[in-house]
Every structure is written in structure tokens, then in C-alpha cells.
Amino acid sequence: MKPKSLCLLIALASFCTIRPTVLAQAAAAPANPADTRPVVGPGYDNTPVIPGTEWRVHDNRRPHPPVADPDEMAKERLPTAPPEGAVILFDGTDLSGWLGKKNGPAMWEVQDGHMEAVKKSGSIRTEEAFGSCQLHVEWASPNPPKGNSQGRGNSGVFLANRYEVQILDSYNNKTYADGQCAALYGQKPPDYNVCRGPGEWQTYDIFFEAPVFKGRDVVKKAVMTVYHNSVLVHDKVELLGRSSHKKVGKYSPHGKGPIQLQDHGNPVRYRNIWIKLTD
Numbered sequence: 001m002k003p004k005s006l007c008l009l010i011a012l013a014s015f016c017t018i019r020p021t022v023l024a025q026a027a028a029a030p031a032n033p034a035d036t037r038p039v040v041g042p043g044y045d046n047t048p049v050i051p052g053t054e055w056r057v058h059d060n061r062r063p064h065p066p067v068a069d070p071d072e073m074a075k076e077r078l079p080t081a082p083p084e085g086a087v088i089l090f091d092g093t094d095l096s097g098w099l100g101k102k103n104g105p106a107m108w109e110v111q112d113g114h115m116e117a118v119k120k121s122g123s124i125r126t127e128e129a130f131g132s133c134q135l136h137v138e139w140a141s142p143n144p145p146k147g148n149s150q151g152r153g154n155s156g157v158f159l160a161n162r163y164e165v166q167i168l169d170s171y172n173n174k175t176y177a178d179g180q181c182a183a184l185y186g187q188k189p190p191d192y193n194v195c196r197g198p199g200e201w202q203t204y205d206i207f208f209e210a211p212v213f214k215g216r217d218v219v220k221k222a223v224m225t226v227y228h229n230s231v232l233v234h235d236k237v238e239l240l241g242r243s244s245h246k247k248v249g250k251y252s253p254h255g256k257g258p259i260q261l262q263d264h265g266n267p268v269r270y271r272n273i274w275i276k277l278t279d
């Protein structure tokens, strides 16, 4: 073999050996040994830092919001009946207008005026796509409770099929702050933990402003305002990008998208879901 070819071969061999290590380092940021802040619950210490904050994604040191009684905290009870002009997405009778795996029928169970997530049946989403909107959702976590941290009463409400308001049983159940009940998943914990107990019906009233794109670029980020059990827990919060696990979510251009309810393997129940378009 000519010396030049030999050099090329050696260079290629060392590239192939080094590359997986480099990629592994890029995928997980190393824990910071100088971080002496107390660990406050389950979570991670080697994920990327969330831009504009001092916290990593799912940071196990990020403080949890104060626990509060929604009946004492709420300034007023938001109405649960659909207002004039609202589209009823689920009235407790059937899953018409919802799709399951591979655009097939939604396979969640419907009984006694509610639907229930069925493990491994997949997340479900509306046939119709929506942009900016006001969304009302009622849900209940399983009773008796089962599992811990992210394994207890996990589901989620996704706006435009990608921005998740977390559903979790956060009643006496610690997890990472940006993944607890009513968190903007992986980005911001709610301002208060006003989670009701297992089996109790709870409400989300979500005001979503869809992002605006110019070509590949986001020129106006998505904005979320969320009331949990009529308590304001996110006030006009700009999203950093799509909801992501263990990484900082990015934006990619999209138009209107369906409302999605997550199957995370736990039998979370839903009832009385309606939406009012605001764009």
C-alpha cells in the first residue's frame, strides 16, 4: 500500500473510533460537580441547561412550586360549560372526531360519561386541526394511585400536537419540577401545585397562541396561559420550542395541528372537552 493510502486509512480508522465518544459527550451535558444546591427530588443533573434559566431540563435541583388548595387560591371558578361558538371535542358519549394509532380509530374506553386512556392503545388526537385557541379539559388521575414520579397518573394535553401541558398525579408525588402536574413539560413548572387527589375531577383552561413562522424561522413564539383548577399557573409564557424529553425542544415550522391526549400507560380519565378558536 502506498504511504498516502496508508495515512488515509489510519485517519479514517481513528475517526471511526473517536466519533461515538464525541457524539456521546454531545448528547448528555456532564453534571456540574460545583453545583452544591440540594437535590430536591427525582430528575437529572446531566441534561442541557434550559436557555434563560439556571436549570437543566428535568433538573433534580429545581425547586417545586408551593402546594396550595385550589378552592382557596382561585380568584373565581372558571365556567365549565362550553361558551357560545365553542366546538365540543368530547361530550362523554363517544370518540367520534378522535383518531388513534396510524390514523385508525381511537381505542380508549368510554363509559359513564368519561373516556379512559388504555395502556398501549396509543395517544389519541382530534381529526380537526386548530391554531390559537382556548381549550377546556377535565381529567382525573387513577384512584387508588399507582406508581411514583412520572409513573403515577401520567398523561398530557398537547396543543398543535406538540406543546404539552403535563398531566400527572402530583398529589403527594414528587417528580422533577418541570414534569409535574400542569408543567409546560421540560420547560417550566407551574407557579403553584394545586393538584387535587387521585380520582377527583380537575380542570385545565388553556389559552394558546400559536407560533408564527417565516420560512424555517419562528418570528413569534408560541405563548401559553394555563389555569389549573381555576388557578393561574402560567401567565403568558413563551415556549422555547416543542415539548421534549431530556433535551431542549426546538421549533420547526408547522401550521394548525390536532389536540392530542397522551397514552403514557396510566388509566387517566377525561370528560367535558371543548375548544374555542381565537385566531
Ligand code: MG
Residues within 6 Å of the ligand: 154, 155, 156, 166, 167, 262, 264
Ligand atoms: Mg405526560
